[in-house]
Amino acid sequence: MSNCGTNCEETLREIQRFLDGELDIDLTAAINRHIADCHPCGERAEFQRHLKALIAAKCGTESVPPALMERITSMIQSPPA
Numbered sequence: 291m292s293n294c295g296t297n298c299e300e301t302l303r304e305i306q307r308f309l310d311g312e313l314d315i316d317l318t319a320a321i322n323r324h325i326a327d328c329h330p331c332g333e334r335a336e337f338q339r340h341l342k343a344l345i346a347a348k349c350g351t352e353s354v355p356p357a358l359m360e361r362i363t364s365m366i367q368s369p370p371a
Contacts, residue, residue, distance in 0.1 A: 297324050301331045305338055 301324045307313050308321045325332040354362075 298328060298331055301325065301328070302334060305331075305335055309335070309338055309342060 301308075301321050304313060304317065304321060308318060311318075313321070325335045
């Protein structure tokens, strides 16, 4: 984390929601300004953006095998004793 203060802390705390487009317009604009001016936070945002894209490309295309889906569903519905 960079040492430029509260803005960095807030930016890094909200970076995932920012990248997912889940923030209101004012906070999105503030984070955009911050990452444009703060090299460490800008690099962190860019790394997270690339990581999300890589995960989506590698993991987003395969469907879950039916047997695995049944097993997961069963485990969720029947917590361990």
